[in-house]
Amino acid sequence: MMTLNGVLGASLIDYPSGSTIGTAGRGHGDRDAYDAGAADMIHATMQTAAFATVGQPAHVEDIVITAGNGYHLLHLISTEVAARMVLYVWLDRQVGNLAVTQRRLSAIAAQFSLN
Amino acid sequence: MPTEVTAGTEAGRAPTVSRTVRPYPVREALEPWCAAGVSGVMRILDAPGGAVYVVDGKIAYAECSVAAGMERLLTGSGRLPAEAWRAAVGAGRAQHRVGAELVATGLVSQAEVEALSVIALYDAAFFLFDLVASAQFEPGARHPFGHLRTLDLRLVCQEVDRRKRLLADAWPDAAIDTAAVLPRRRLSTQAVALTALQWEVVAGADRRRSPIDLARLLGRDTFTVMLEVRRMARVGLVEPGRPGGSVAAGSVATVRAREAARPEPVPPLPRISPERTREPEPPRRAERRPEPRGSAPLVPLPRRPAREPGAFGDFDEAEDRPRGDGRPSDLILTRLIAGLEAL
Incomplete structure (x- = not known):
């Protein structure tokens, strides 16, 4: 994942518990707090997505936060039965390519869950 | 030491x-x-x-x-499928490679x-x-x-x-982890949105199962279900009932009571x-x-x-x-x- 252009850091998060399963790259100081924050973000999105009337709210694939210090991509990994893990990538805004990274994350997620 | x-x-x-x-x-x-x-x-x-x-x-x-x-x-x-698990355990147990056998099946x-x-x-x-x-x-x-x-x-x-x-932070009283999960009969709000896990908790609650039992039933890790139930209790979706009757819940409750009753961890050994x-x-x-x-x-x-x-x-x-x-x-x-x- 770190071979992607402009990726500053990446983690695999178990979002129901907010636990970091694995990390790579540069941290953001307190990485655990950051990953737990990412898990909260997913929680909040999932709660409100159920109320959304646009698109298909039942299935959220990823969440992109555009921030001053880069893009934050949260890609949900769905297996046949559950979606519990999230790939979190912090992408540099100047060097990174958001669309390419999103596609690449989809491919990585598919490899992970073999579907 | x-x-x-x-x-x-x-x-x-x-x-x-x-x-x-x-x-x-x-x-x-x-x-x-x-x-x-x-x-x-x-x-x-x-x-x-x-x-x-x-x-x-x-x-x-x-x-x-x-x-x-x-x-x-x-x-x-x-x-x-349970058969795939059993097959991998049978094939890999002796050589300490059950995980590798599972991957070899191409299912995970x-x-x-x-x-x-x-x-x-x-x-x-x-x-x-x-x-x-x-x-x-x-x-x-x-x-x-x-x-x-x-x-x-x-x-x-x-x-x-x-x-x-x-x-x-989610719910201060640890007794909720081993008590039966009771979905509230009535909501205080007009509508509620549940995540998939919250739905599973509500669907699996039979007014007897504790969070620890629900985790086993749902195939989830125990901590996650305990946390989710505490969060649901905080927003008023469920409430703790009487202590759960299962062996697992009873065991955790007993161990916790014992830890709480323990006055001082361990007196140091004299020679150490x-x-x-x-x-x-x-x-x-x-x-x-x-x-x-x-x-x-x-x-x-x-x-x-x-x-x-x-x-x-x-x-x-x-x-x-x-x-x-x-x-x-x-x-x-x-x-x-x-x-x-x-x-």
Whole structure:
């Protein structure tokens, strides 16, 4: 994942518990707090997505936060039965390519869950 | 130094096994072994019972009868058919490569197996690390799953502490974890949105199951369901009922009550210097050195809960099993082994 252009850091998060399963790259100081924050973000999105009337709210694939210090991509990994893990990538805004990274994350997620 | 070596003094026990004579916090008991970079397994002999596998001084896996193991996460959730799991266990158990066999089936990826092993490790560590329990360390022992990812002891401790904080923040009364989950009959709001996990909790709640039982039913890790139920209680979706009747819930409640009642962790041994040595004692040294405290009970008995968990915890109502011969820990071990053989 770190071979992607402009990726500053990446983690695999178990979002129901907010636990970091694995990390790579540069941290953001307190990485655990950051990953737990990412898990909260997913929680909040999932709660409100159920109320959304646009698109298909039942299935959220990823969440992109555009921030001053880069893009934050949260890609949900769905297996046949559950979606519990999230790939979190912090992408540099100047060097990174958001669309390419999103596609690449989809491919990585598919490899992970073999579907 | 918590570990006292009684190897060779006990009939029928491998001479390499060392055992804590008196209860000691599990995470502190692990410290010297991790610092020394050894491999082996620390078996926790007191209820709820479990094991922590160490590889080259790092934590490789942990299991506990009330936490989720790989089997629950993979088959209980419906991720893998039970036959696929059994086939992989049958093929890989002897060579310690069940994980590799699973990946070879093409049903799960190596990455997913590794991630689930970390989730299982954290789940068991949450229940084991702050136990004050008798334990024994068996150097060289390996988990049949094969070791996938290893984590620093410090990292696992941090995660356990983080989880305790999360639970306390969500709902302060720990009794909710072992009490029946009662979905509220009426909502205080007009509409509610549930995540998939929250839905599973509501759908699985039968006014008898505790969060610990629900986790088993749903094929989820125990901590996640405990946390979710506490969060749901906070927003008024569920409320705690009477104490859950299952063996697993009863076991956790008993252990917690015992820990809470324990006045002072452990009185220091008279002979031990205040500064604890980081080096685990090699078993042979103890054989040469006569043990003055040889008469100390190998398994401390006071404050023992009346019940013990089933070897992979059955769902049956708890029946009280008195500890007849005063060697309950061996009973747990034999039942664990029997459970493994049954696979």
